[in-house]
Amino acid sequence: DSLVVFNPLLKFQLFFFSISLHNSTTFFFLSFDNFIIMSAVELIYWPGFSGRLQPIELLLRAAKVDYTINNDVPGFIGSSAEPVFACPILKDGDFVLSQTVAIVVYLAEKHGFSLDSAQDKAHALMSVLNLADVFTEGFKARREDDKGEAFLAADGRLSKWLTLVNGSAAKHGGKFSFGDKLTFVDFFLLNVHLSLVHVFGDDYKAQASKHEKITSIIKNIRAVPEIAEFIASDKFLPVLPNELQGADITAAGRKK
Numbered sequence: 001d002s003l004v005v006f007n008p009l010l011k012f013q014l015f016f017f018s019i020s021l022h023n024s025t026t027f028f029f030l031s032f033d034n035f036i037i038m039s040a041v042e043l044i045y046w047p048g049f050s051g052r053l054q055p056i057e058l059l060l061r062a063a064k065v066d067y068t069i070n071n072d073v074p075g076f077i078g079s080s081a082e083p084v085f086a087c088p089i090l091k092d093g094d095f096v097l098s099q100t101v102a103i104v105v106y107l108a109e110k111h112g113f114s115l116d117s118a119q120d121k122a123h124a125l126m127s128v129l130n131l132a133d134v135f136t137e138g139f140k141a142r143r144e145d146d147k148g149e150a151f152l153a154a155d156g157r158l159s160k161w162l163t164l165v166n167g168s169a170a171k172h173g174g175k176f177s178f179g180d181k182l183t184f185v186d187f188f189l190l191n192v193h194l195s196l197v198h199v200f201g202d203d204y205k206a207q208a209s210k211h212e213k214i215t216s217i218i219k220n221i222r223a224v225p226e227i228a229e230f231i232a233s234d235k236f237l238p239v240l241p242n243e244l245q246g247a248d249i250t251a252a253g254r255k256k
Contacts, residue, residue, distance in 0.1 A: 040092065040093045041060065041065060041066065041067040041068070041090070041092050042067065042068050042069075042070055042092075043056060043057070043067055043069045043089070043090060043091075044070045044071075044072075044073055044076045044077075044087050044089035044090075044091065045069060045070075045073065045087045045089075046071060046073060046087065047071040048237065048238075049237050049239060049240055049241050050236075050237045050238070050239050051088075051195075051239060051240060052087075052088050052100040053069075053088040053100075054187075054194070054239055055100065055184075055187035055191040056088060056090065056100065056103050056104055056187075057230070058190060058191065058227060058230070059104060059107050059184060059187045060107065060111075061226050061227060061230040062113070062182060062187070062227060063107070063111035063112070065111065073087045076089060077089070080096055081096070082096035084096065084098040085098065086098065088103065089103075090106070090107070100132070101129065101132060104128070104184045105125065105128075105184060108183065108184035113184045113187075114184065115183060120172075120178065123168075123178075124177075124178055124183060124185050127165075127168050127172075127177065127185050127188075128184065128185055128188045130161070130164060130165065130168075131165065131185075131188045131191075132188070134158075134161045134165070134196075135191070135192050135195055137151065137158075138158070138195060138196050138200070139195070139199070139240070141157075142200070142244050143244075148199070148200060148203075152200060152203050152207070158196075158204070158207060159207060162207055162208060162210075162211050162214065163211070165189070165211075165214060166211035166212075166213050166214050169213040169214060169217055173213060173217060175217070176217055176220060176221065177189055177217055182221070186217065186221045187221075189214070189217065189221065190218060190221045190222065190227075191239065193208070193214075194239045195239050195240060196208070198239050198244065199240060201245075
């Protein structure tokens with residue numbers, strides 16, 4: 001998952017001996033300082049927050065894969081050999097891919113976070129697409145004139161989505177969303193959960209706490225050592241811009 005790139009500008013430090021050539025002994029001087037390790041995985045996304053990039057980062061962290069983040073979104077899109085419209089974008093060596101779900105499914109297959117049967121893979125994909133819809137609806141609802149009051153209502157869309165997600169987790173899940181194995185669905189679930197906490201604060205938490213399976217699975221995902229370490233680090237960015245933060249909303253869900 002890394003590329004070794006020669007850097008001729010760095011000084012030689014390591015000495016090693018080669019075989020004899022034409023009856024003369026040849027010495028070569030080389031340094032490991034002349035080589036820099038560059039990640040073959042590059043993620044392209046806006047600076048300052050993680051948004052739809054977050055489930056991709058969570059997966060790569062869980063897989064212990066090094067990556068770099070390129071914030072020059074217009075520059076990358078303009079020069080990409082693969083036509084892409086928007087970020088997040090993955091560059092894995094020469095392979096370029098956009099769309100969050102497509103990226104996560106690709107990386108899950110590559111790094112062991114997918115499922116085995118065609119039926120389980122289809123159900124997992126359905127779950128992820130449902131979660132992507134929750135993310136989109138919550139984001140849009142926060143920008144409405146009512147700041148998401150209708151979305152948060154007892155009979156609103158959030159309640160319906162949480163019931164659906166909890167039902168799926170109860171049917172398919174164990175320790176995680178699909179049995180006791182961490183899968184790509186879990187990275188999306190944590191991302192959507194953190195997004196809704198960010199934009200709706202205690203209003204969302206109050207509804208989510210009623211769904212025991214969701215609450216249990218999120219706790220287990222956060223306890224995965226690589227995930228816990230990432231969340232505690234300075235590399236873990238806010239999931240959405242500050243202007244969408246739930247601190248602007250009262251417990252009743254209305255902005256003051």
